[in-house]
Amino acid sequence: MDARQARTRAKLLEALLSLLEREPFEAITVRALAAAAGVGYATFFRHYPSKEALLDDLAADEIAELLGRAMPLMSVKDSGRACVALFDFVARRKALWRALLTGGAAPILRAQFIDQARAIAAGFAGPPPDDGCPVDLRVTFATSATLEIIAWWLGQDEAEALPTERIAAILNRLAITPTVGQG
Amino acid sequence: MDARQARTRAKLLEALLSLLEREPFEAITVRALAAAAGVGYATFFRHYPSKEALLDDLAADEIAELLGRAMPLMSVKDSGRACVALFDFVARRKALWRALLTGGAAPILRAQFIDQARAIAAGFAGPPPDDGCPVDLRVTFATSATLEIIAWWLGQDEAEALPTERIAAILNRLAITPTVGQG
Amino acid sequence: MDARQARTRAKLLEALLSLLEREPFEAITVRALAAAAGVGYATFFRHYPSKEALLDDLAADEIAELLGRAMPLMSVKDSGRACVALFDFVARRKALWRALLTGGAAPILRAQFIDQARAIAAGFAGPPPDDGCPVDLRVTFATSATLEIIAWWLGQDEAEALPTERIAAILNRLAITPTVGQG
């Protein structure tokens, strides 16, 4: 791949990331994006068909990194550690994740998240415990619930927000255990 | 209140309802709405500041009716019956609820739903069991999870979709019991 | 005629007059007019088909009064006195005449003025000196030129404006004498 292409893509991703911390995704125009990236307006469309596609790209990276931190620790008996790792990661990039989970960005992020989660779930060898709940629903539920809890936490007042261990424990109890364990 | 106003409002609500069954909310323009309602374009804005506000109104009605069916049956020991009632209601208005839970309509519906759920939760006398999970998060989680599961169910292929009792049971186990009970 | 009607008409005329001193005619909406007159919006249309018609009414009164002052003094040998009377009258209602001669009000006023001038000219018995200039053009020219000079005078800075005798003399020389006399 052309080095210039890679550079442009990187600049666009970075620009989106920086704009997202200042205004909601819906309010970001392609023109602003191109300007912030120091790139011609038409050039944007040579790389992405829409700003949604760019966000999708950004979300893929971000989520992959998040899951890369949390999933290795995940196991039936010790999912709690994974949850703590997850919140530690999110806590370090609050502004970005707040932007990703609110407004117009949320559906795209959600879809990406579910896709990646599904891919990982498919990788697990063992047959899921059959309690009548389809695997697809398990994944959807766990993912959505996780995002929901993260979003709620990010929306709280900075001062009185729950510490990461506490919120991680809640996440584990409400979203992870019921879908991973035997129910 | 002027009888004309009430008539116009009703026509607008009905028009939105009918358009929602054909196209996603984002794709519905105010002009199309006004035309479908047989109402002047400017008249729309005399009643609602935006199509979102109209949707909010519609959602409020719809959710109030849904909760009116399900909540009376709700109790700690027998929330299952409420879940079945809920899915029976949704099943009867599949097209509409599909529209409400997908695309741009979802956030508005979600917010309405959480508001109404919070109001109901506030009505419950007894202090919630303190397991470290704030009431606000309980409500948010239960509501989101419920909507998530409904949305998943509506998204399934008609042919192989789970029967309402089965999906209701799953809803009860994943979303209701963990937040209502002692955890 | 109903006393209420007369009262409403008077209130509308007065309202227009007062609004004209604050904003140009084009910027005055029928709604503002009705409000300023303390009259229902629809009521306006029960009296005048448009704000132009109301202005026409107002202009007719105003011009009739102006001509009533100036014309009696008019004669071939002593038109100068008439011109002074004319400017004295205008000077006393500067704000109004400024409004009438600027912006959207001007054409209507002009038309009224020419009509009334033509009517008066028709009343003069003697055949006009035939120098090849049609009477209609004489009247149009004299009227327009008069209004033009008045408008210019009203547009001048208050401080350095010409005294009425001076401007009256100019009016007499440029507009009146050439059309009344033998040329």
Next chain:
Amino acid sequence: MDARQARTRAKLLEALLSLLEREPFEAITVRALAAAAGVGYATFFRHYPSKEALLDDLAADEIAELLGRAMPLMSVKDSGRACVALFDFVARRKALWRALLTGGAAPILRAQFIDQARAIAAGFAGPPPDDGCPVDLRVTFATSATLEIIAWWLGQDEAEALPTERIAAILNRLAITPTVGQG
């Protein structure tokens, strides 16, 4: 400058010119203009802030050409020739000038005309004969009177209209001589 811009501007001017021959300026909407020019509606505003500005542009061209024909012939002793040239020019574009001198277009045209006339007057070296009439008023009067006489002539019935030499002579006598000469 971009060739497209020039092309668009030309198309807009031409469109206005052609529409003016069919309907009064006030009745021409920006939408109709854009459509007649074969140009997008929003594109209009990329070139002119309002239809008035476009008319101003058109008027500037038209008046410059008119004055270009008439002024070179102008001199104290032989202004008559200039008047004839002026009416010859106007006669050749009757429809357009009728449109320019009636209705909403008139004030704009008048202002343009006075501006250009003032510029030309300022170019004349010699000090004006001081008869107590300010130069500014001279110019305003001569210009207005000229336009007035042209407008009257254009408004006459085609059949019985005065020949150009006759109306030119009248113009010279009523408007030009009194302001250029010693009065």
Next chain:
DNA sequence: CTCTAATCGAGACGGTACGTCGCGTCTTACG
């Protein structure tokens, strides 16, 4: 002095044009 009809206020309504904004395509001028 009453009663009946004209007149009024209030304001909802269907229209139409406005000027703005963002999109995604396509032309052009420049390096």
Next chain:
DNA sequence: CGTAAGACGCGACGTACCGTCTCGATTAGAG
């Protein structure tokens, strides 16, 4: 000769007035 800059067509937005209309609530002026 390719590429960024940006002009363009499109279409929805929300605003502002327009003039029509339907209400009741007054209020003349005729009987």
